[in-house]
Amino acid sequence: MSEELTTAELFDAIGTRYEEAFGHRPVVDAAVRELIEVLPPSARVLDIGSGTGRPAAAELAAAGHRVTGIDVSGEMLRIAREQVPGAEFVRADVREWETAPGTWDAVCAFFSFVQLSRAETEQVLGRIAGWLAPGGRFALVTVPADIEDVPIEFLGHSIRVTSFSADALADRVRAAGFEVTGTRAERFAPGKPGAEPEEHLLISARKPG
Known part of the structure; x- marks a missing residue:
């Protein structure tokens, strides 16, 4: 394996190749459509790990919502600002970033964890x-x-990854204080020669109140 990179270094190095390989994921498209259907006009939406800004920030902003994306990669932020001028993008680590309680109408996190x-x-x-x-x-x-x-090897770079089974992750979403309103799973084949198909899981949730 090649030398392991931090998340910021990884996505700085990958740049637009990420969108070429992973830009058309059905569960992400479904998640964005679902948010657009249920959100009130001009909703405040936080996109964690916003990447190149497409499709999530781009489609939510085009639907009239006030979108802020956060990402640790300066290169991804540069691309996102260029591609989605209607959204705001901030360099930040979600583990440390601070924002006022109760001020967001929606949060999306697509492959951010x-x-x-x-x-x-x-x-x-x-x-x-x-x-x-x-x-x-x-x-x-x-x-x-x-x-x-x-x-694992990811687009030619070595990284370390952690995840949960579908049921275990849904349990942790509930434990954080959410009502899980739906789940969806699909197999996805990245648009990159040699990349293995993988399962993608969408968990849709709502904060009670």
Whole structure:
């Protein structure tokens, strides 16, 4: 394996290749459509790990919502600002970023937690619940698997990943204070030669109130 990179270094190096390989994921498209259908006009939406800004921030902003994306990669933020001028993008680590409680109508996190530890994921889920307004929506997409700190090759780079099984992750979403309103799983084949198909899981949730 090549030398392992931090999350910021990884996505700085990958840049637009990420969108080329993973830009058309059905569960992400479904999650964004679902948010657009249920959110009030001009909703405040936080996109955690916003990447290149597409499709999530782009489609939510085009639907008239006030979108803020946060990401640790300066290169991803540069691309996102260029591609989605109608949204705001901030360089930040979700484990440390602060925002006022109860001010977001929706939060989406699409493949944003796989390089966090399980304890960090649980802490971040609790932080998200605090950031959402009562009745706010949460859309989480990940690769479900009962793995912890496993080394893998990802688009030519070495990283370590952690995840939960589908049921275990849904349990942790509930434990953070959410009502799980639905789940959806699909097999996805990345648009990259040699990349293995993987399962994607969407957990849709709502903060009671």
